[in-house]
Every structure is written in C-alpha cells, then in structure tokens.
Amino acid sequence: xxxxxxxxxxxVIELRQSFTNPGELISHFLWPVLMLIALYFLRDxxxxxxxxxxxxxxxxxxxxxxxxxxxxxxxxxxTADREDGTLLRAKAIPxxxxxxxxxxxxxxxxxxxxxxAILLIPGLLIIGGLSVGRPEAxxxxxxxxxxxxxxxxxxGAILGSVFTSVRxxxxxxxxxxxxxxxxxxxxxxxxLPTWLEWIAQLTPIYWLGLGMRSALLPSEAVAVEIGESWxxxxxxxxxxxxxxxxxxxxxxxxxxxxxxxxxxxVASRRERALRRVG
Amino acid sequence: MTRIDEVxxxxxxxxxxxxxxxVLHDVTLRAHRGEVLALLGPNGAGKTTTIxxxxxxRLRSAGRVQVLGMDPADGDERWRARLGVVLQSWxxxxxxxxxxxxxxxxxYYVPYxxxxxxxxxxxxxxxxxxxxxxxxxxxxxxxxxGQRRRLDVAIGIVGRPELLFLDEPTVGFDPVARYEFHxxxxxxxxxxxxxxxxxxxxxxxxxxxxxRILVLTAGRIVATxxxxxxxxxxxxxxxxxxxxxxxxxxxxxxxxTAFVRGLFHQYGESxxxxxxxxxxxxxxxxxxxxxxxxxx
Numbered sequence: 001x002x003x004x005x006x007x008x009x010x011x012v013i014e015l016r017q018s019f020t021n022p023g024e025l026i027s028h029f030l031w032p033v034l035m036l037i038a039l040y041f042l043r044d045x046x047x048x049x050x051x052x053x054x055x056x057x058x059x060x061x062x063x064x065x066x067x068x069x070x071x072x073x074x075x076x077x078x079t080a081d082r083e084d085g086t087l088l089r090a091k092a093i094p095x096x097x098x099x100x101x102x103x104x105x106x107x108x109x110x111x112x113x114x115x116x117a118i119l120l121i122p123g124l125l126i127i128g129g130l131s132v133g134r135p136e137a138x139x140x141x142x143x144x145x146x147x148x149x150x151x152x153x154x155x156g157a158i159l160g161s162v163f164t165s166v167r168x169x170x171x172x173x174x175x176x177x178x179x180x181x182x183x184x185x186x187x188x189x190x191x192l193p194t195w196l197e198w199i200a201q202l203t204p205i206y207w208l209g210l211g212m213r214s215a216l217l218p219s220e221a222v223a224v225e226i227g228e229s230w231x232x233x234x235x236x237x238x239x240x241x242x243x244x245x246x247x248x249x250x251x252x253x254x255x256x257x258x259x260x261x262x263x264x265x266v267a268s269r270r271e272r273a274l275r276r277v278g
Numbered sequence: 279m280t281r282i283d284e285v286x287x288x289x290x291x292x293x294x295x296x297x298x299x300x301v302l303h304d305v306t307l308r309a310h311r312g313e314v315l316a317l318l319g320p321n322g323a324g325k326t327t328t329i330x331x332x333x334x335x336r337l338r339s340a341g342r343v344q345v346l347g348m349d350p351a352d353g354d355e356r357w358r359a360r361l362g363v364v365l366q367s368w369x370x371x372x373x374x375x376x377x378x379x380x381x382x383x384x385x386y387y388v389p390y391x392x393x394x395x396x397x398x399x400x401x402x403x404x405x406x407x408x409x410x411x412x413x414x415x416x417x418x419x420x421x422x423x424g425q426r427r428r429l430d431v432a433i434g435i436v437g438r439p440e441l442l443f444l445d446e447p448t449v450g451f452d453p454v455a456r457y458e459f460h461x462x463x464x465x466x467x468x469x470x471x472x473x474x475x476x477x478x479x480x481x482x483x484x485x486x487x488x489x490r491i492l493v494l495t496a497g498r499i500v501a502t503x504x505x506x507x508x509x510x511x512x513x514x515x516x517x518x519x520x521x522x523x524x525x526x527x528x529x530x531x532x533x534x535t536a537f538v539r540g541l542f543h544q545y546g547e548s549x550x551x552x553x554x555x556x557x558x559x560x561x562x563x564x565x566x567x568x569x570x571x572x573x574x
Contacts (some may be wrong), residue, residue, distance in 0.1 A: 006385040007541050013382065017373040086370040089433065093334070093386045094359035262335035263365055263445055270368045 003095035004102050011106025018111055023123050028111070032119040035062050040126055043267065047188060052221055054187075060216040063116055064209030067148045070112045071156035071204075072176060077104060078160025079169050082257070083273065091258055101254070104157070108164040116145075129207075131218040142213030144235070151204045153240040154246025161257035165269065166272040168195035179203050184210070188224045204242050207235045284311045286441050286473040287332065292341035292518050294327055294497075302497045304549050305341070309490075311440075314467050314474040316488035318481070320567055324497045325477035332475070333363050345499045359390035359397070362439030362472075364447055365551075367430045372419030376410055376429060376487065377401055379418065380436055387437035393439045407465075408432045409458055431459065436468055440455065444476035448483060460487055485559050493563065495570035505559050512562045517555040522548050 018024045041063075042055040081087045081100075090096035124130060131137060144193045163169050182196045183189065183205040189197055213221065214230035222228055287309040294302040302324045309315050317325050321544075330336040331343065331490045334350035334357075343350060348357045371379055391397040405414045408428040413421060421429065427450065434442060444463075448456050464487065466472040478484050484491050485505040493501040493508070501508055513534030516534035520527055522545055534554050541549055 002389050003386060006382070009385070010382060013374075013378065021373060081370070084368055084370040085365060088365060089370060089383075092333070092361075092363040093359075093383060094355040094390060094437070095386055099386060101392060262330045262333075264330060266368070267366060 002096040007099035007102025008106055009105035010099060011110065014103060014107040015110045015114075018107065019114070020197025025276065028115055029118060031066075032115065032122075035119060036122055036126060037084075039123060043127060047224060052224060053129045055126070055127045056217065057188065057213065057224065058186060059123045059127050059130065059220065060212035061209040062123075063120060063216075064144075064148070064207075064212040065180055065183070065185045065205060066116055066119060067112060067145055067212070068152055068205040068208045070108055070149060071152035071159070072172065073111070074104065074108045074153050075160035075172065075210075076166070076169050077108065078157055079163045080166050082164075082261065083166055083266075083269050087258065088261045088263065088266050091261055097254075097258055101157075105153060108153060108156075113145075114148070129218070130216050132216060135217050137267075140215035141212065144208065144215060147239045147243065148204060148208040148211070148235065149240035151246065153206075154250040155204075155242065157250045158246065158253045161253045165273070179205055190224060190226055201226075201238070204239055207238050211235050211239075229245075285309070286311050286313075286346060287315075287475065288342075288344040289328075289332070290342040292328070292331065292343060293339045294324070294331065294336075297546065300497060302338075305494070305497075305499055307492055307499065307502070309441075309473050309475060311473055312467050312471045312490050314487050315476070316429040316484035317477045317494055318479065318491055318563065319477075319494035323494045325494055326445055328494070329443050330475055333361070333443055334358070335536065337360065356390065359387055359437055360440045362434040362437060362442040363436030364430050364442070364444045366445065366449075367426050370420065372417065374418050375415055376421070377405060377414040379429075380432055382525045383433055384436045387408045390437070395440070397438050398436050399438050400435075403565060404432050404436060407462065416436055423450050424452060427451060428455070428459070432461065434471075435464060438470065439472060441473045441475070444474065445476055446479070448480065449479070456483070463487055481559050481563055489560075493566050495567050498570070500566050501562075501568055508562050509557045509559055512565055515561070516557055519551070519553040519555075520549050521551045526551075 019028065039055050039059060042058055043053065045054040046052055047054050047057060078087075087097075087100065090100035092100075124132060159172065163172070179200075182192060183200045183203055184192075185205070189200050189206065192200070210225065210231065213225070214232065214235075222230055225231070285308060289305055289307045289308070292302055292305040293300065305324075305328055307315070317328065319325050326503060327336065331338045332345050332350055334345075334353040337351055346357060346360050347351070348354075353361075374382075381401040384401060384404075387397040402411075402414070405411055408431055410425060410428055410432065413425055418426070418429065427447070431444075431447065434444070447463075448459055451459060460483070463474055463476075467474055474487075476487065488505075490502060490504060491508060492499050501512055515530040515532055518529045518531060518534055518537055518541075520541065529537065534556075538552065538554065541552075
C-alpha cells in the first residue's frame with residue numbers, strides 16, 4: 001500500500017517536473033499547436049459530398065490519436081529509464097518496482113490528459129460544429145479515454161521492455177506513423193481500400209478515434225463511419241481485448257526484463273552510449 | 279535479536295558460469311555484523327559478479343549463499359529493505375532535486391522501520407552526513423561527478439541498511455572526497471553496526487577501510503586476512519638497502535631484523551644509508567595476481 005501511495009506521489013512529482021522545465025514544455029505544446037494550425041486551415045473544408053466539416057471530423061480523431069500515443073511515450077520512458085539506471089534503482093529498493101510502475105501510469109496518463117486539454121480547449125474555439133453541450137458527450141469521452149489507456153499503456157510497457165536502447169525505439173516510429181495514416185484520423189477511414197480499412201480496425205488507434213468522434217460529433221456525422229454506426233459495443237470489445245492481452249502479458253514481460261537488470265548491464269549500456277557520443 | 283558475532287553474510291562454494299566459461303570457481307566468504315570486508319582484485323576477476331549475486335541481481339550457477347539469513351535468489355521485499363546497494367549513477371533522476379529524491383526513496387522504507395533501526399534516515403541528516411547540505415536544493419544533473427557519487431552513497435544508505443554493498447565506490451573521487459567517504463564508511467560500521475562489503479582495486483583503500491581483505495583473482499579467492507596478515511603470509515620479503523664505503527647494496531629477506539643485526543655485527547659503524555622497507559600490501563597483491571596468472 002505504501003508503495004502505491006509513494007508511487008502515486010512519484011508520478012505527481014514527475015508530472016510537475018515535466019510541466020516546469022522549458023524543454024518538455026515545448027514538446028507538450030509543439031504538437032498541439034501544429035495540429036491546431038492544421039485544424040485552422042481545415043475549418044472551411046468539408047468531407048466529400050457529405051457536407052461535414054473536415055475540421056470537426058479531425059479534432060476528435062486527433063484527440064483519439066494523441067490518447068493512443070500514450071503507448072509510445074510509455075514505451076520510450078521505460079526504455080530510457082532502463083538505459084540510465086532509474087529502473088535498477090527502483091529494483092534495489094523494497095517495493096520499488098511497484099512504486100515505479102504506478103508512477104509511470106500516473107505521469108504518462110496525467111501528461112496525456114493535460115496534452116488532450118491543451119489541444120481540445122483551443123480546438124473547440126477554432127472549430128464549430130462539435131456537439132459538446134451534452135453531458136453524454138463528456139461521459140463517452142471519459143470511458144473511451146479510460147478504456148483506451150487500459151488498452152494502450154500496458155502494450156507500451158511491453159514495447160518499452162522489448163527495446164533495449166533509446167536509439168532502437170526509433171524503429172517503432174515508422175510503423176506507428178503508418179498506422180496513424182490509415183486509422184482514419186486525418187481522413188475518414190471509409191475513403192480507404194477495404195483491406196486497409198481492416199488493418200486499421202485491428203488497432204486501438206482507430207477505435208480511440210471513433211470513440212472520440214462518437215463523443216464529440218453531432219449524431220448526423222455517423223453517416224461517415226463504417227456501417228453508419230458509432231459501434232460502441234465493438235469499440236468496447238476491441239479495446240478490451242487489447243487491454244486484456246496487455247494486462248496479462250505486461251507483468252510477465254516486465255518481470256523478465258527487470259530480472260535481468262544489474263549494475264553491470266547498466267554500466268555496459270552506458271559505455272555503449274558514451275562510445276556513440278565520443 | 280542481533281548479536282555482535284552474528285553472521286550476516288555466508289558464501290560457500292559459489293560458482294558462476296556463463297556458457298562454457300567459469301567466471302567464479304569457488305568463492306567462500308563470511309562476514310559478521312559491523313565488519314568491513316574488501317574484495318580486492320584486478321578487472322575481470324569476478325568482483326562485480328560476486329557482488330551482484332549477493333545483491334540478488336544475478337542468479338548463481340552453484341553454491342550456497344546466505345545474505346541476512348536468506349538466499350538472495352528468493353529474497354523478498356522485507357529482505358531487500360535491510361540491504362543497501364550503492365549503484366554507479368549516470369544520468370538517472372537528473373530533473374530531481376537532491377533532497378526531494380532522498381525523501382522520496384526513503385518513503386519506501388517506512389513500513390520496515392523497527393525499534394532498533396528507525397527507517398528511513400532523515401533526509402536532511404543524511405544529506406549532512408554525506409556532505410551535500412549546500413547542494414540539497416540543486417537539480418541532480420547540475421551536480422559534479424564527486425557530488426553525484428556522494429548522492430549514490432546516500433541513496434544506498436537511506437534505508438539504514440544492515441548490510442551495505444559498494445561496488446568500486448570511490449572511482450573518480452578526489453583525495454578529499456575519498457577521505458570523507460572513508461570516514462563515513464567507518465562511521466556506518468562502528469555506529470550503525472552496518473556490515474560493509476566493498477569491491478575495489480585501490481590497495482590503500484582496502485588497507486585503510488577493511489577489517490578483512492579478500493583477494494579475488496580469476497574467479498577464486500586466493501588470500502584472505504587483515505592487511506598485516508596478508509603481507510606476512512604472502513609477500514613476506516622486506517627490502518634492506520645500505521651502503522658501505524659509497525657502494526650500494528640491496529637485499530630481500532624475510533628476516534629483516536636479524537639480517538640488519540648481522541650487518542652491524544660484520545661491518546659495524548661503516549654501514550651507512552640504512553633503509554628497511556617492510557613488505558607492503560602492494561607487493562602482496564602483485565605477487566598474488568602474478569601467481570594466479572602463471573597458474574592460468
């Protein structure tokens with residue numbers, strides 16, 4: 001219990017650090033600002049003959065994508081913490097690993113929610129045509145986000161355990177960008193060939209985007225979606241499968257990864273990293 | 279209850295094998311409460327491997343190991359709380375401030391506080407003990423190398439460990455920092471009854487700090503004892519230099535007193551520039567390392 005509370009406090013400290021240092025503040029604001037600029041230019045465009053504003057379709061989708069990106073930041077942070085010895089310190093302390101994991105969930109999820117607000121609040125001012133006056137909108141947004149985090153953070157932790165250096169994390173960027181491209185974030189997925197549509201529907205990114213659209217768009221907008229339905233049941237189904245797989249596998253993979261950590265493994269990674277610099 | 283003669287660390291026939299190579303052949307050692315043990319040996323002798331097995335960070339191939347009454351391979355969190363590990367830091371926790379980090383890490387030890395040992399160590403007292411008071415509010419990434427190492431030591435002892443592992447603790451220390459660090463280790467052992475196992479290839483450090491020195495070469499403990507015992511056992515040869523009528527002489531002998539006496543008996547007043555150099559730990563160490571290289 002102490003470890004969970006201590007981990008919670010650790011996460012809060014890390015969040016505060018992340019929002020009080022200039023370098024990270026830039027990264028918190030850079031992407032939302034770029035997206036908002038894109039939204040600004042999309043504000044008068046509409047999707048095909050349907051007459052729906054492309055900007056209004058894109059904003060919830062971007063929120064969904066950003067939520068799914070928690071997976072990437074979880075993975076990156078875990079790899080970085082392993083490389084620099086943070087994880088080994090946690091291992092050397094009683095219940096340190098529990099505290100560490102709780103803190104990661106708190107800081108990654110907390111940072112993510114803050115980033116979503118940074119995008120959503122100005123986004124609502126730029127884009128009209130969203131239906132945010134209803135309490136159900138926020139309720140839907142809440143459960144989609146929660147389920148989305150459950151689906152993506154454990155997968156991120158698994159990926160973070162698999163990559164052994166911050167550098168090799170770069171390998172992950174390309175497929176992730178590919179998945180984003182086909183997941184209906186910037187353009188409705190129904191405009192894609194059917195086989196790509198199918199691949200997109202295997203990813204949590206698509207379902208997070210769909211869920212966010214279902215929360216924030218007026219009900220007529222459902223016409224753009226596959227089967228002209230918000231498919232809440234399917235959303236819950238697919239995200240739950242991801243969550244279940246992640247939550248089952250993550251402890252095993254994390255434990256295996258942590259077991260291998262020792263002073264000499266950290267030292268050898270440090271040497272490798274320093275050689276690259278030198 | 280803890281007793282003064284309590285055995286804290288017991289290793290018997292420890293072996294470690296990676297693939298087809300044996301890194302540790304047969305390591306046997308034992309440490310009592312409040313004792314400072316130095317594991318001395320050249321690079322690649324297996325010092326780090328030994329210490330990582332005892333810390334529970336590495337699984338051994340064979341042998342019996344008891345650390346604080348438990349096998350490190352099944353060490354639980356309660357066991358972990360009684361142990362201190364000083365790790366070599368690099369750039370972890372760079373954004374944290376010194377006091378903030380020590381107070382945070384200390385929280386994990388609260389449930390393991392006992393009447394005998396109040397856990398954790400108060401952050402401010404601990405910061406003072408390692409001489410970082412002026413830097414308590416600084417971000418860790420702004421500390422110098424020596425200051426970071428002191429912080430590493432502070433992190434290692436924040437839970438008031440009964441047994442402390444130090445793997446090459448003073449690498450990169452300047453002489454003042456080294457002196458202060460030695461004082462701290464001696465104080466931990468004397469006042470807190472902390473048992474300390476440190477690895478080093480610094481002979482002076484081993485001689486100064488350790489109650490007992492274990493020399494590890496090529497995966498075997500080849501000698502063990504106090505500094506004086508080791509020098510007597512192994513090097514054994516003192517060096518006597520003198521001159522007679524301007525001619526210089528040097529002689530290595532195990533019996534330097536008797537030799538000098540003979541010298542005076544034979545030459546009387548004409549013995550000049552007499553110098554007796556006692557065998558040193560360095561000689562002992564070099565002899566041991568050479569022997570083990572020949573044996574290989």
